[in-house]
Amino acid sequence: xxxxxxxxxxxxxxxxxxxxxxxxxxxxxxxxxxxxxxxxxxxxxxxxxxxxxxxxxxxxxxxxxxxxxxxxxxxxxxxxxxxxxxxxxxxxxxxxxxxxxxxxxxxxxxxxxxxxxxxxxxxxxxxxxxxxxxxxxxxxxxxxxxxxxxxxxxxxxxxxxxxxxxxxxxxxxxxxxxxxxxxxxxxxxxxxxxxxxxxxxxxxxxxxxxxxxxxxxxxxxxxxxxxxxxxxxxxxxxxxxxxxxxxxxxxxxxxxxxxxxxxxxxxxxxxxxxxxxxxxxxxxxxxxxxxxxxxxxxxxxxxxxxxxxxxxxxxxxxxxxxxxxxxxxxxxxxxxxxxxxxxxxxxxxxxxxxxxxxxxxxxxxxxxxxxxxxxxxxxxxxxxxxxxxxxxxx
Ligand SMILES: NC(=O)c1ccc[n+]([C@@H]2O[C@H](COP(=O)([O-])OP(=O)(O)OC[C@H]3O[C@@H](n4cnc5c(N)ncnc54)[C@H](O)[C@@H]3O)[C@@H](O)[C@H]2O)c1
Numbered sequence: 001x002x003x004x005x006x007x008x009x010x011x012x013x014x015x016x017x018x019x020x021x022x023x024x025x026x027x028x029x030x031x032x033x034x035x036x037x038x039x040x041x042x043x044x045x046x047x048x049x050x051x052x053x054x055x056x057x058x059x060x061x062x063x064x065x066x067x068x069x070x071x072x073x074x075x076x077x078x079x080x081x082x083x084x085x086x087x088x089x090x091x092x093x094x095x096x097x098x099x100x101x102x103x104x105x106x107x108x109x110x111x112x113x114x115x116x117x118x119x120x121x122x123x124x125x126x127x128x129x130x131x132x133x134x135x136x137x138x139x140x141x142x143x144x145x146x147x148x149x150x151x152x153x154x155x156x157x158x159x160x161x162x163x164x165x166x167x168x169x170x171x172x173x174x175x176x177x178x179x180x181x182x183x184x185x186x187x188x189x190x191x192x193x194x195x196x197x198x199x200x201x202x203x204x205x206x207x208x209x210x211x212x213x214x215x216x217x218x219x220x221x222x223x224x225x226x227x228x229x230x231x232x233x234x235x236x237x238x239x240x241x242x243x244x245x246x247x248x249x250x251x252x253x254x255x256x257x258x259x260x261x262x263x264x265x266x267x268x269x270x271x272x273x274x275x276x277x278x279x280x281x282x283x284x285x286x287x288x289x290x291x292x293x294x295x296x297x298x299x300x301x302x303x304x305x306x307x308x309x310x311x312x313x314x315x316x317x318x319x320x321x322x323x324x325x326x327x328x329x330x331x332x333x334x335x336x337x338x339x340x341x342x343x344x345x346x347x348x349x350x351x352x353x354x355x356x357x358x359x360x361x362x363x364x365x366x367x368x369x370x371x372x373x374x375x376x377x378x379x380x381x382x383x384x385x386x387x388x389x390x391x392x393x394x
Contacts (some may be wrong), residue, residue: 001033001034002035003029003034003035003036004035005035005036005037005350005351006036006037006039007036007038007039007077007276007347008039008041008057008075008076008077008078008102009025009038009039009041009076009077009078009349010014010041010042010043010064010070010076010078010079010080010100011040011042011043011060011079011080011082012043012044012067012070012079012080012081012083012087012305013045013081013082013083013084014043014044014045014051014055014058014080014082015226015228016082016083016228016229017105017132017382018054018320018340019058019081019131020158020335020336021080021082021103021343022040022043022058022059022060023339023340023342023347024336024342024343025038025040026040026058026059026297027336028344028347031325031340032325032344034344034347034348035351036260036346036348036350038078038343038347039061040058040059040060040061041062041075042055042058042060042061042070042073043055043058043062043063043064043077044063044064044066044067044069044070045065046065046066047065048063049064051063051064051065052151057131063099066362067079067083067087067091068094071091071094071095071098071100073140077100077101077350078100078101078102078103078128078350079091079092079100079101079102079103079104080104081104081105081367082105083105084178084183084184084280085107085110085183085185085190086110086182086183086184088104088105088108088110088114088118089109089110089114089115089117089118089165091122092104092121092122092360093117093118096118096121096124096125096127096129097121097125097368097392098120099125099127100127101127101128101129101350102127102128102129102360103129103130103131104112104118104129104130104131104132104360104363105132106130106131106132106133106194106195106198106363106366107185107186107191107194107236107363107366107367107370108131108360108363108364108366108367109185109367110182110184110185110314110363111185111189111362111367111368112368112370112371115292115360115363115367116364116365118360118363119132119360119391119393122360123393124181125330127347128349128353128354128355129355129356129359129360130264130342130345130346130356130358130359130360131233131358131360131361131362131363131366132288132339132342132348133194133195133198133199133340133358133366133386134338135198135199135290135338136198136199136202136338136358137322137324137337137341137342138288138290138293138321138333138337138338139294139315139316139320139321139333139341140293140296140313140315141199141202141203141288141296142315142321142322143296143313143315143320143321144203144279144288145202147293147327148203148204148279148281148322150264151283152283152284152300153279153280153281153282153284153285153367154281154282154284155257155281155282155307156204156205156254156256156258156279156280156281157258157281157282158258158261159197159203159204159254159258159260159263159277159279159342160260160277160278160279160280161199161200161260161262161263161276161277162196162262162263162264162275163188163196163218163245163263163264163265163272163273163274163275164191164192164194164263164264164268164271164274165230165265165266165268165271165272165277166266166267166268166269166271166272166332167230167231167266167268167272168246168267168325169266169267169269171218172221173232174221174222174223174224174225174232174233174234174235175220175221175222175224175239175240175241175242175260176224176225176226176227176232177226177306178191179242179244180240180243180244181222181241181243181244182243184244185246186244186245186249186267186370186374187214187216187242187244187245187246188244188245188248188264188266189212189214189245189370189373190248190261190370191264192246192264192265192275193246193250193264193370193373194370196262196264196275196277197199197262197276197316197366197369197370198362199277199360199365200254200260200262200277201362201369202357202358203279204256204258204260204279205255205256205258206254206255206385206389206391207252207253207254207255207369207372208234208249208252208253208255208373208384208385208386209252209255209379209382209384209385210250210252210369210373210375210376210383210385211250211251211383211385212248212249212250212251212373212374212376213248213249213250213377214245214247214248214374214377215245215246215247215248215301216245216246217247217267218242218246219241219242219352220239220240220242221239221240221242221273222233222234222236222237222238222239222240223236223238223239223240224236234260235248239350241380243363246265246266246267247263247264247265247267248262248263248264248265248373248377249261249262249263249264250261250262250357250373250376252367252369256365258323272288272291272305273290273291274290274291275291276290282301283300284298284299284300284302285299285303285310286298287310288316290335291330293333293334293335293342294302294314294316294332294333295312295313295314295315296312296313296315297311297313297314298310298311298313299311300384310356314329314330316329316330316331316332316333317329321341322337322341322344325344334345340367340392342387344392361391361393364389364391365389368385368389369385371388372384372388
């Protein structure tokens with residue numbers, strides 16, 4: 001296929017997710033046959049020296065120091081938002097109003113109300129929109145979806161999902177933006193919980209009600225900021241209050257009758273990126289672990305007696321979604337490929353004038369779960385999701 005369309009990207013932010021997205025745009029045309037080429041047109045950051053260095057290192061053609069200027073430029077087709085969560089709504093709405101397609105990091109917003117306004121803005125503008133729940137795009141997770149849709153597991157009874165980390169356990173780790181509610185909107189629930197909620201919505205279905213608990217183990221920390229690779233730098237001898245959760249656990253019922261347990265924590269020693277799920281159905285079970293992301297464990301009850309057991313499928317065969325675009329079977333993929341696969345859908349969506357899943361509607365539904373878990377923690381009760389989730393779209 002000969003590329004005949006160019007999507008000129010303007011990215012706001014350039015650190016952890018900025019690197020992941022930049023890499024995905026660069027590598028996507030290398031592996032995928034496409035008529036739509038992403039162009040790394042301009043990156044934005046507030047510090048001129050740093051953004052210039054980032055632009056050079058990651059291959060961006062130009063840079064800006066104010067995202068508003070980026071949106072004014074008529075040589076930008078897509079705005080990619082990889083900044084802290086308090087900036088998502090303002091940037092996304094302004095981008096949509098300027099007629100740009102929008103790709104936004106998760107969680108979509110600080111609140112459900114903001115998320116709904118973002119969805120309204122992209123709907124009104126008729127632009128393509130997606131949210132970056134990249135784990136859906138691991139070939140093994142896609143294969144899990146296919147097996148469930150084919151009925152290989154039968155009726156789904158359970159999902160048990162965790163996203164566990166341990167990089168914040170040092171009490172002297174600084175009070176970075178992720179620990180300030182006004183900037184992040186939430187702690188592990190919004191950061192890690194949002195991903196496992198998305199996986200559950202993708203694989204099991206819509207949530208009906210939730211009941212949760214939360215804890216902040218370290219209540220005060222020295223002031224400072226994030227550096228690279230989830231590390232922090234203390235910048236003051238002053239200490240400030242941590243206003244988000246360090247850990248959240250919640251129970252859920254799904255509209256289809258399944259039960260779920262969910263746990264997100266940054267205080268789970270030894271777990272670096274413990275994004276895992278197990279799904280049990282009447283005819284089988286599935287297990288996946290991001291730290292071993294090529295493999296899907298599958299148990300099928302119709303296997304011969306005596307040979308039943310979990311088998312490990314290395315999802316690198318041509319049959320497995322996206323895997324055939326890369327290497328021969330058994331030549332494994334990594335974290336970065338989930339972003340490349342997502343970008344392949346984003347480019348297809350822009351080319352066809354659609355908004356592939358997960359898009360801002362998924363972002364709103366995810367935010368409805370996040371907000372309901374918080375309400376349930378505050379009221380110590382079960383909270384229903386359906387009213388919050390309802391949308392009035394044209
Ligand atoms: N999909 C995933 O797996 C995943 C993983 C990590 C983070 N995230 C999400 O990505 C987003 C960014 O997180 P990160 O880890 O890359 O953060 P980070 O702290 O590493 O980088 C944030 C970037 O935003 C810039 N920035 C901050 N405020 C800005 C403003 N007002 N204008 C312009 N630039 C500004 C910073 O200079 C920096 O470049 C968040 O929404 C986060 O939840 C998603």
